[in-house]
Amino acid sequence: MEKNLLVYILSDSIGETGEQVLRAAISQFECKNFQIKRFPYISDEEHIMEIINEAKEEKSIIVFTMVVPELRNLIINEAKKNNIETVDIMTPLIDPLKRILHQEPKYESGLIRKLDEKYFKKVEAIEFAVKYDDGKDPRGLKKADIVLVGISRTSKTPLSMYLAHKNIKVANVPLVPEVPVTEEIFNVDPKKIIGLTTNPIKLNEIRQERLKALGLGSEANYASMDRILKELDYAESLMKRLGCPIIDVSNKAVEESANIILNIIRTVNK
Structure with missing residues (x-):
């Protein structure tokens, strides 16, 4: 045979x-x-x-x-x-x-394997950013490489996605005075948290444009200066409680803010 x-x-x-x-x-x-x-x-x-x-x-x-x-x-x-x-x-x-x-x-x-691994890590980071965007699931805070906190229209989501393309898992938490922040945030290492703030006048302009895009009147409370100042004060006090670094994203491109965040994370984790 x-x-x-x-x-x-x-x-x-x-x-x-x-x-x-x-x-x-x-x-x-x-x-x-x-x-x-x-x-x-x-x-x-x-x-x-x-x-x-x-x-x-x-x-x-x-x-x-x-x-x-x-x-x-x-x-x-x-x-x-x-x-x-x-x-x-x-x-x-x-x-x-x-x-x-x-x-x-x-x-x-093994170069192709390394490329594949890098690609799949990027996909995983992007999926993570989507899953844990805007405080959807506080369980993601412990798993994240970076946690962004800030009020509405401080570039939390764009920054999360930009950093995800650099294979970094990012969760973000919106800060609203009337909504208690999730307790899980206080169990996260402050070295992993970045607070985002912005200029109130610039934020007022951004929010008014947002309301126009939604077909709403610019007089809505969301875009009022009093409301914005209240939110910024609340956010600043909370960030101080967390003991996290704070960056001002006013007039900064997403890439610029992301690089500042990365530099801060590298410095505090040395």
């Missing part, structure tokens, strides 16, 4: 690319008796030699996605000595790119 074909997938990452290419290729043949052995995160010569010694006893082929030249060459040379067929998936792509781009490859293993 004919031996099963054993396909060894070797990779310095998870090996998913090698397996997908192999399955696409083998689908072109009437080959039912094959087995795939995947070896991810290979980073040393000893591991490669163990696989070669196993593969030489079988009807096998080695498919690999290795970018470190020394490890790639070891696979090719040792497999050749033992009459094992090899398929190098990465080099046929890397070499033409090298010539076209006039760049030397980094030859660092």
Whole structure:
């Protein structure tokens, strides 16, 4: 009875690319008796030699996605000595790119994994910012990297989203004099909390524009100077109780305010 074909997938990452290419290729043949052995995160010569010694006893082929030249060459040379067929998936792509781009490859293993991890951390941070925006769920305060507190129209949400794109989990809490602030905020490390304040005249203009956009009259209490001053006084007293840094976001772009916040967080956590 004919031996099963054993396909060894070797990779310095998870090996998913090698397996997908192999399955696409083998689908072109009437080959039912094959087995795939995947070896991810290979980073040393000893591991490669163990696989070669196993593969030489079988009807096998080695498919690999290795970018470190020394490890790639070891696979090719040792497999050749033992009459094992090899398929190098990465080099046929890397070499033409090298010539076209006039760049030397980094030859660092796991780069795509690092990029994927960074991407998923960003997505997680964005989802966190949405979930814990505007005090929706106080349970998020303990999980947050940064907690923003401030009255309405002090850029809490835009700042939360901007920082989320930098992989930072941000929760924000609106401050309203008539609504008691959640007790969970007093259990958060003050080093993680940033208070946001603004110039009352500027805030008055912003709120009036907000009312216009909503089709409401500018005389509403929300935009009155008395109301704004009351809210700012309340917010300032609460921030002092929390013992958190306070930044003035008046006339600042979101990027500028975000950089100030990051600098404060880095300084207080040194």
